[in-house]
Amino acid sequence: MENVMAEPATQCGSSAIGTPSADVLREPCRTAAAWRAADLGGPAEWRFELSPSHLDELDTALKAVRKNGIVLLRITSERFPLPSLGAELRRIARALENGRGFAVIKGLPVQRYDDTEINTLFWGMAQYLGSPVSQDSFGRKLGRIRGAAAGPELRTGGSDVAALLSPRLGGRSTVVSSAALYNELLGRDPLLAERMYRRFGFDRWGEQLPGERPYRSVPLACWCDGKLSVRYARRDIESAQRYPEVPRLEPADVALFELIDRLAAAAELRFGFDVEPGDIQLFNNYAVLHAHAQGGGIADPAADDRLRRLWLTLHNGRKLPPNFTWETAGYGGPRGRGGVTPRDVIARAN
Template sequence: MTAGDFPLPTLACELERIADELENGRGFVLVKRIPVERYSQAAANTIFWGVGRHLGVPVSQNASGHMLGHARDTGRSLADPGTRGYQTRARLPFHTDGSDALGLLCLRAARSGARTAVVSSAAVYNAILARRPDLVERLYRTHFLDRREEQAPGERPYAAVPLVSFSGGKLSMRYNRCYLESAQRFPDVPRLEPTDVELFDLVDALAGSPELRLEVDFEVGDLLFLNNHAVLHSRTEYEDFDDPELKRHVLRLWLAVRQGRHLPPDFWGDPHSTGGDPDRGGVAPRDVIATQKSVGLGGCRHPW
């Protein structure tokens, strides 16, 4: 389904403004109170996908080829190299995701917790420049991100990327400390130096500081879009309901945006095949046959 299959005569102009705000403004937009309680799961999926298609092209979020993701607690630990952040209720520190833009639609909220916050990448960068200018050059160096067992056969299990790039007059950041540290399990990845740890500590401290971060009331029916190049986001740990029908459930999209910023060739590390623009992020899907059960649990897959 494309944007042409999902006409929005009264919302399309607002979505154009949202797209401009994501790329040229503050880098995030929160749309409040979509009445998700009126719709079935399938209808909510369709609405979210259709709105997202007006902003960009969905790219695969994992090696299984899920294009429409479901953020739910699976009881897994982030310490497990095969676990991704949307599969756990554990705290997620400030990070960016592997696409131009992230879209989240809250269908059900947790019993408590799951507080969302955002921070400007440029604000973090400027604060590092002001406090520790000696660390700025290290942001542009090659660092190594764990690919969490989602590389294609024959590819390296980690991506070699800069944390920051400056291209086309815009600063872009790619940061996930959990993946930076877990990449150390590979013997051919260079060991982190003490100065690297100092840099990561400073990024985390600045991103979480009250002066820079903004907490977001992400509630049932809320739709949040983030520009991953311009904004880092986090989520606190949460407690969920025992009833499976009440557990927290958030839909997620990774989008390659139209008319996105120029990014250097090494920004995404190893070449990606996303089903959209291969230079706009995503995880290359493996050529697998999925059972109906796994499709139902995981989300929509590539139309092979």
Template sequence: MTTTTTLEPVRGPFVWRGDQLSGTDEWIFRLSGDQIAELEDAGRRFVADDPDLRFVTAAEYPLPVCADAVRVFGADLDSGRGFVLIRGLRMDGYDDTLAAAIFYLLALHLGEPMRQNLLGDVLDHIVGVSDKKYLEGGLPSRTRDKLPFHSDSSDAVALMCLRPPASGGLSSLVSGATVYNEVLARRPDLAPLLLEPWHYDWRRQDPNAPADTYTSPIVSWTQGTFSMYAGGDMIESAHRYPGVPPLTAARKELLALVEEITYEPGVALDMDFQPGDIQWLLNYAALHSRTAFVNGPDRAHQRHLLRVWLRRDVDRPLVPRFGKHVVVAAPDARQVGPGDDTGRFRIADAATIRERWGD
């Protein structure tokens, strides 16, 4: 048993349950006709200009009509529930390049896009083109399997649905604060472990990583601000490397309890994406996963999401070395790092799937 410290439940809008939200649409922002028109016009100009995605700025493509909405999105992320779903884009009239341009423009107005893979891509694809299973080492972005709840390697993550699958593929979110409160209520002896450093498998996430693991607490609670960074499978696989101490019995219990809570009925909010939906998520506020999916024979029913990772510079207080801190040392996460000769930095190229990469 660990020694219990004085910890209090988290309170505020970050604390929610899926069964409380699923019957409402308060987390859905529906774009107006004027907002849609502005995004379409800006997106068409973006496609025509064809800027380098590493260097283009939001100031070059102002969105005055959408400015208030963008502020609402940011507030939802930073001080609200930690996520928002945007709906209303007229996807029937767009090709993938225009849709990607609109998505990337919104990303620029909400933060700094980050490289997402070894190739240097700042716009990535979530597709089911690989037959390799996730548990066999398949990339989460390329498999069709159910994924465990986890946090991504960025401040915020956004997904845009180009096309849904024939069945399955629900996007599931869980409030990190709700999970923490449940752990504290059920096992106050284990809860303090969440604030201690844990090893995460860096090599599995990045084969060219300079070390096998990095460390981070699961929970940061400092200056009155709660944040969570989780990924039980990455923690467990980190302990296969020489020199990484084995998980204690208490830590194993805690990981099992966190997983149990995330999958309890009513805890998660499941989203069945429609074409054009954009989900914005603060990684510090909510964990995310997806259900397994089946693609259909026609392109319209083959699941295809676009993804952007964002750095949001909002002075959020975090304890030292929290999250995947090893990926944010560069002053500009788009322009510094590997992949300059392989990344896709023009919108038409970036909107195209790398069919066999990651198999």
């Protein structure tokens, strides 16, 4: 049996020193991504309000797409011009990568639009941030999901960035800085912190291609090019234990997960905010753990109240080693990283 969990720490590029432990961060991370709840001075740090001129640009771009009959997957930033808002979206993308790791775009008047128009606006704005990747083996890039009613799991997932749009319902979201959590973990138990650089099996939930393993073997942490990246989804890790070829979790692994969960629940690290219909939430999956609890009912029971979700590969995302992430082929765009490779893409290639 392959002892995946005993593999050395993740290395990164030519900056790595010769020993496997060279890229284990053994001192506190001091980048802007390592924030605590008290460090967030006010909404201006993480919230962006659409102005009347931005809304005019969105309406103009939407009309142009409809007039020219451009289907969703063919919409690019060039085909969805946003002269001033596009520059702001690119600035937000830089902040997601180099700043706090999350943002909320407010003020999209979703009540004006039908579901198709909402999807188009969401997709068009996202083109200025990154490239959408598939979320399932059918190749769907724009997901429709239901947020948890209560007690959602704080986790990471998807590609570089998870983007959520609440078209009909509000709710509440919670976010925790992965770097701040790591710093706390490092201060309490350095050996457990170092264990995050080992590989763990993550269940792929049946989305693997024929002949592939039903789980991914990847580390929880990566220190690369001056940035700390963390992935954590305890349910996926524990579910992968159903596969006999996945190494059994050791007591120290369970202790690590328990400590991560306790730290993520600490008021000093958790930051919560209310979400209104039309809000676009953006989470850098390497920089924050996040969760969203959906709000109550809607006035029109026939309307689609599900969250819209995109997984985005940032246009100028961080450097990551190949054993921390993976490339994903898809439809209507360049290859991304993370996500799920559609089975049809492989079939067509053959």
